[in-house]
Amino acid sequence: MNTSDSLYRLFHSAFHLIVRQMMYRTSHHHGGQGQLQILSFLDEQGAMKQKLLAGHLGIREASLSESLVKLEAQGLISRTKDETDRRVLSVAITETGRLFLSERTKHVTKEANDLFSPLTQEEQQQLETLMAKLVESWEAEAALDSEPRIRHSQRRGERHRGHHHE
Structure with a gap:
């Protein structure tokens, strides 16, 4: 087997092991990767209109709305109607959301350290x-x-x- 074949097989195995571990670990915590991405973006950029947030994240508004309902139910974000146009929603991360994001970030750092500890x-x-x-x-x-x-x-x-x- 040549080196490229060997590397390909190793990448393939590593990819599947990492995905399996991430899915297992994510299932034990609130929110998946998409929800963490939403929280991170709101934390960095501040409150914004839901439509604009969907555009920045490159996801459909319907998909975003589904995630926002879950995040709002957990108290991680707040959605408020625009004063001038009640159909427009503004989305913001809450203090609870910031604390959650901080804890998840610490957890991800620990996972990364564990993952690469053999090196x-x-x-x-x-x-x-x-x-x-x-x-x-x-x-x-x-x-x-x-x-x-x-x-x-x-x-x-x-x-x-x-x-x-x-």
Whole structure:
């Protein structure tokens, strides 16, 4: 097996182990990654209109609304109607939301420390450099490849076309 194949298999295994651990750990805490993203954004940017928040986060308003209902029920955000247009809702993180976000951030930092604890500080820095290089390359490729599924299937079709037996 060549090095690229070995790296691919290791990435694949690592990805599935990390996802499984994240899902297990997230299920034991209130709110998923999307809700944490909403809280973080509101904490950094301040209160804003719900429609604007959906645009900034790149999610549909209906999906955002569903998450906001859950966050509001937990007391992590507040939604208030605009004085001039009662149909418009302004969303803000509450003090309870800030405390929750702070605790989750501490928890994520602990998880990251645990995850990389088998590596020395120097190895962690090397891995960070290598991963940043890969991610930058993959992001650039993704930006150029606006239709990855079509292009991937076209490549598969081209690869298999030469192997058909008539």
